[in-house]
Amino acid sequence: MTATTTASKPLSRAGTPSVSLRGLTKVFGGTTVVDHLDLDVAGGEFFSLLGPSGCGKTTTLRMIAGFSDPTDGSVLVGGEDVTSTPPHKRDVNTVFQSYALFEHLDVRGNVGFGLRRKGLDRRTLDRRVSEMLELVELADKGREKPSRLSGGQRQRVALARALINEPKVLLLDEPLAALDLQLRHAMQAELKAxxxxxxxxxxxxTHDQDEALSMSDRVAIMNNGVLEQCGTPEDVYERPTSVFAAGFIGTSNLMSGVWSHGSVVVAPSVAIPAPAHHGSAEGDTVSVAVRPEKIWLGDHTDEMFRLPGTIEATTYHGATTRYRVAIAPGLALTVLEQNLPRMRAEDRWDPGDRVEVGWLPEHTVVLT
Ligand SMILES: Nc1ncnc2c1ncn2[C@@H]1O[C@H](COP(=O)(O)OP(=O)(O)OP(=O)(O)O)[C@@H](O)[C@H]1O
Ligand SMILES: [Mg+2]
Incomplete structure (x- = not known):
């Protein structure tokens, strides 16, 4: 989508947060589905709320938009408390998963709907609608009915309809979920641009971790109504702070063990050296996580922590090969290796091969 009609504004990350949640809570019939959320989203930020089905994402968005009253806590938009402000008076717009287009109106009618209600004169309205349609590359579809559009085109009409109101904040609830994978990837790039x-x-x-990582400036991981972790995509992937976060984003080798003399003992013969972990004492049970792509088979350097192992399974995935490597009875690691240009089939390890696994100590993440 090459947008040429709207002047780009600089991102303003400093100053008043665009959206702030303070102790935001929602209780449905005795069950707390959103539990004291505290969050600041900066102006111009692409911020994703990521979590499994039922964790409270939509409920949170509905409270920000004003469609649902919080049981407790407050919502601020541009520094102003809007907790008691009706939805249409909040400077936010929402794009729902089901685009909810007006089927009896054509594309121009849909996009101009909000502005027409504000009583804008005809010429200005026409100009603004045309600008918006150009922005989302639907200039030639203005007179089509939504039923004649593809999923991706309908999606873009819904976006144009929300953007034309120039809200401070756009809330998007799984807007790409209905699209097939290829279109979804294309729309991800377009939406970000x-x-x-x-x-x-x-x-x-979104509940798609890949989507959240690739599109966002920051990601908040939500589980059971609680924010587990909030940070840049790299933060949440490389440095997860909870077992849930480590398991939900990407794949992790998660092992439970006992903290002992600067190591985590995960099996009688396996003590994994670990960075000092705040709050853990000798004998405490902790978890360690190592990402599969951080582990090397062969070509180790001196600073790596190394362990003998046996290949249990080898699976070819095209761009990568995935190994299961047993490092103790009942304990195996997943290792992901890139299939590099010079690699041949005979270079791969086979089940039964004795190997050495190794990784840099800083790639061991300790979790409680
Ligand atoms: N109006 C309601 N009345 C009672 N319970 C509700 C209501 N709306 C949502 N819930 C419950 O609140 C919890 C969170 O729902 P929510 O729709 O916020 O989840 P979500 O994270 O958006 O999930 P999904 O990824 O499936 O869309 C769920 O257990 C749901 O059943
Ligand atoms: Mg939802």
Whole structure:
């Protein structure tokens, strides 16, 4: 989507947060589904709320938009407390998963709907609608009915309809979920480019970790109504702070063990050296996580922690090969190796091969 009609505004990360949640809580019939959320989203930020089905993402968005009253806590938009402000008076717009287009109106009618209700004069309205359609590359579809559009095109109509109101914040609830994989990837890139172009704060809900990592400035991981971790994509992937975060984003080799003299003993014969961990004492049970792509088979350097192992399974995945490597009875690691240009089939390890696994100590993440 090459957007040319809207002047790009610089991202403003400093100053007043665009959206702030303070102790935001929702209780449905005695069950707390959103539990004291505290969050600050910066102006112009692409911020994703990531979590499994039922963890409270939509409920959180609905409270920010004003469609649902919090049981406790408050919502601030641009520094102003809007907790008691009706939805249409909040400077936010929502794009729902089901685009909810008006089927009896054509594309132009859909996009101009919000502005027409504000009583804008005809010429200005026409110009703004045309600008928006150009922005989302639907200039030639203005007179089509939504039923004649593809999923991706409908998606873009829904976006244009929300963006035309120039909200401070756009709330997007799994907007790409209905699209097939190829279109979804294309729309991810387009949506990200569009967000940069218009400089509006995006609060994006998804349960797709890949989508969250590739699109966001920051990601908040939500589980059971609670924020588990919030940080840049690299933060949450490389340095997860909870067992849930480590398991939910990507794959991790998660092992439980006992903290002892600067190591975590995960099997009688396996003590994994670990960085000092705040709050853990000798004898405490902790978890360690190592990402599969951080582990090397062969070509080790001196600073790596190394362990003998036996290949249990080898699976070819095209771009990568995945190994299961037993390092103790009942304990195996997953190792992901890139299939590099010079690699041949005979270079791969086979089940039964004795190997040495190794990784840099800083890639051991200790979790409690
Ligand atoms: N109106 C309601 N009345 C009672 N319970 C509700 C209501 N809306 C949501 N819930 C419950 O609150 C919890 C969180 O729902 P929510 O829709 O926020 O989840 P979600 O994270 O958006 O999930 P998904 O990824 O499946 O969309 C769920 O257990 C759901 O059943
Ligand atoms: Mg939802």
């Amino acid at each position: 569009l967000q940069r172009e218009v400089g509006i704060t995006f609060l994006f809900v």
